[in-house]
Amino acid sequence: MDSAQIIIQALNGLSYGLLLFLLATGLSLIFGLMGVINLAHGSFYMLGAYVGLAIINLTGNFVLALLGAALILAFVGILVERFFIQRLYKRELDQVLLTFGFAYIFMDVAKWIWGGTPRSLPKPPFLNSSLNILGEAFPVYRIAMIIIGLFVALALWLFLERTRVGAVIRAGVDDQEMVKAMGINIKIFFTGIFALGAFLAAFGGVIGGPIMGAYLGLDFNILVLALAVVVVGGLGTLKGAFWGSILIGFIETFGKVFFINFAIVTIYIAMALILIFKPAGLLGKEESY
Amino acid sequence: MISILNKLIPAETNLPWLAKVTMLLILVLLPFILSSYGLSLLTKVLIFGLFAMSLDILVGFTGLVSFNHASFFGVAAYTVGILVNRGFENFWLLLIPGIAIALLLAGLLGLLILRSSGAYFLMITLAFGQMLFALAWKWRSLTGGDDDGLPGIGRPEIGLPISMWNEQNFYFLVLILFIGSFLLIKKVIKSPFGKSIVGTRENELRMQSLGYNTWLIKYISYIIAAGFAALAGILYTYFNGFISPQELDWSMSGYILLMVIIGGAGTLVGPVVGAAVIIILQNLISTYTELWPLFMGLIFILCVLFARDGIVGSLLKLYQKKVGEMK
Incomplete structure (x- = not known):
């Protein structure tokens, strides 16, 4: 591998990593x-790609x-959260099983339609x-992916760090009971964050299309990558999802070369190493694992 | 993530011996009444019932909701399938590598995934399960990949002058192994070790302060569950005569998880009832429409929303309530 190829592969890894970020950040924030853990998150990505294709056609x-x-x-996400997940408020395991049921349904609906x-x-x-680039051809589309990914990351960071709603979400991640005690209706934020996650996943599905x-x-091929990202980066933080995505993007891209x-x-070797040495992920909150 | 599941699991009950004998008699006599199609369904119910029971050791008794139980089923199925295709015949001898490789895999994976709990445990089991699925998919020279799979496995040679190509004979082989496994799992659950896994599920911290090594308890329970899943996988190989990477996929793990939930986690008999219900429903629905996974998703959702105790769990609760009223 010469230096031009290394740069090309690094750019590939970056664009792939930022695509994963679109997916993993929603998973992590939810x-x-x-x-x-929203096991239908990859399904939103897959359906996003299919629906995007239908709209292009x-x-x-x-x-x-x-x-x-x-x-x-995002609208489908609102329906799923509002009418199903919210019925099982505080029963997290059952909520996960619910999203698993939806993964089956979404898979079969996609098969049925497309x-x-x-x-x-x-x-x-x-x-x-x-x-x-240094004598090698590199698709402009990949560069656009990098720019869009960085832009979304910046927008999310500003949203979480600089707005009132973002402050409530961060507070909710840290201590939900306290947020409720402040008189804030956390359930609306649940629906909102779930819809945002679905929005970003479908957005990623079209971008990655x-x-x-x-x-x-x-659906599950991409979900597993997103899970790897949050295991490596740590759950519940934007920073963890961002650096985890880029790391997994690089590992996957260079893995393919070798x-x-x-x-x-x-990827699994990377995951295993993280689990052995840093079970909460590189940038995760210690108590969350 | 403290699971609601834990609080809902009903106490172990003892059926009267008459009920046990009746159930056994039904299982022994059914093959003489059923059509060959019905018999094949019943054989499948027993194989998946065993598979679901093994998952129940984790989900119901240890409180670990594992999303990669199909890995052990599939790896054992492939091991035996590959060896049969290379000329190894004796069923009893083939059980050894089939089960051993699953135990080894569980021992290895357990070291990694039992470092975490709750949401992390769930994610990591799913991720490693899909890794094995991807491996089976890509390792064409060994597994035949997705297009060809592993065909032509045939029926087991058990070293007796009895042909397993006869569906009734094969059914009885499955039945004997099923009952043996059921009694063995029951023995484990009732043993002091079984009490300690339930104790770990209910209150890990308290068990630790009592001096139990809860990590080891979970680790052993994970390996035991993998062993019985492997036996189910081996029987499935012979039953189906064909294996594909699909046997290791998340959808297979979910299929079994649904059986455990619909039958009643933590009841041991429940998962077998769940297997029967799901397999019969699948056959009914598949005659009308190809959208079986959609219905499975719906059943999953309805079950989680409205019937969290499962069939056997709900019946037990009802029974316990009745008994309570009589007292």
Whole structure:
């Protein structure tokens, strides 16, 4: 591997990591606030890709597909949280099982509507070119992914650190009872954060569509990567999700270079090492594991 | 994450011996009444009933909700399937590598995943389960991957002049191993060790202060559960004659978890009832529509929302209430 290839692979790793961040940050925040691991989170990603593809086929507009798919699945997220998860308030394990049931339903609905053939999302025409980096061609789309990922990370950081709503969410992650004692209706925040998570996951599904496509099984393939991110980075914090995503993105990308078929194993080795030496993740809250 | 599950598990009950004999008699006589299709369903119920019982050791008794129980089932199934295809015949001898590899895997995974609990435990079991699924998918030279799978496994050679290609004979082999496993698991649950796993589920801190090594208790229980799942996986290999990576997938782990929940976690008989209900429902629904996973998801949700004790759990509660009233 020469230096140009290393730079190309590093950029690939970064773009992939930031794509994972879109997914993992929702998973992490939902857990932080609600204590629930949303096992349907990958399903929101997969459905986002499928719905985005349907909107592109209908309108030919990638940006419209991106926002449309994200909003539609955010709405689905609201329904799931409001009418199902909230009924089991304070029964976290049962809530997880509930999201597991939804994962089956979403998988089968996707199979029913879109069939078993893997599909690919077209890149938006204005990003469908490549740059020359040290003599190697690098797709502009990947650069756009990096910029969008960084932008979302910045927006989320500002939202959590600089707004009132963000302050309540951070407080809720730390001490939910205290937030309630302050007279704040935490249930609305639960619905909100769940919808935000679904929004970001579907958003990621469309962004990742031109690279990963949309296929049955994508839901759990991507969920497992997001789980690896939060295990490595730590649950409940934006910082953990961000650095965990980038780390897993790099490991997966460079793993593919060295062990073509068994790249996935490199991620689990990383996970195992973290579990042995730092069970709460690199940047996790100590009490959460 | 303190589980509500723990508080709902009803106390162990002893059925009157007459009920036990009747149940045994039904299981022995059914194959002579059933059609060959019905018999094959019943065999499948026993195999998955055993699988679900093994998961119940973790979910119901130890309080560990594991999302990768299919790993042990699948790894044992592959081990035996691969060895049969390479010319090894004797069923009893094949049990050894099949179960041993699952125990080894559980021993290794247990070291990693039992370092965490609650949400982390759940995530990590799911993640490692999917890793093994991905391995089975990609390691084509060994497993045949997803397209071909591992076909043509045939029926076990048990070293007696009895053909296992006869469905009734095969059923009785499964029945004997099922009953043996059931009695063994029951013995473990009732033993002092069984009490200590329930104690760990109920109050780990108190058990620790009483001097118990709760980590070791959970570790052993994890390995025992894997061993029985492996036996179920081996029987399934012979029953189905074909294995694919799907046997290790999350959807398989969830399928078994649903059986445990719908039957009643922590009751041991419940998961078998759950297996029967799910397999019969699956066959009924599959004749009308291909959307079985959708129905499974719905059953999952309805069960969690409205029938958290499961069938046997609810019946036991009702029975205990009645007994309580009579006293």
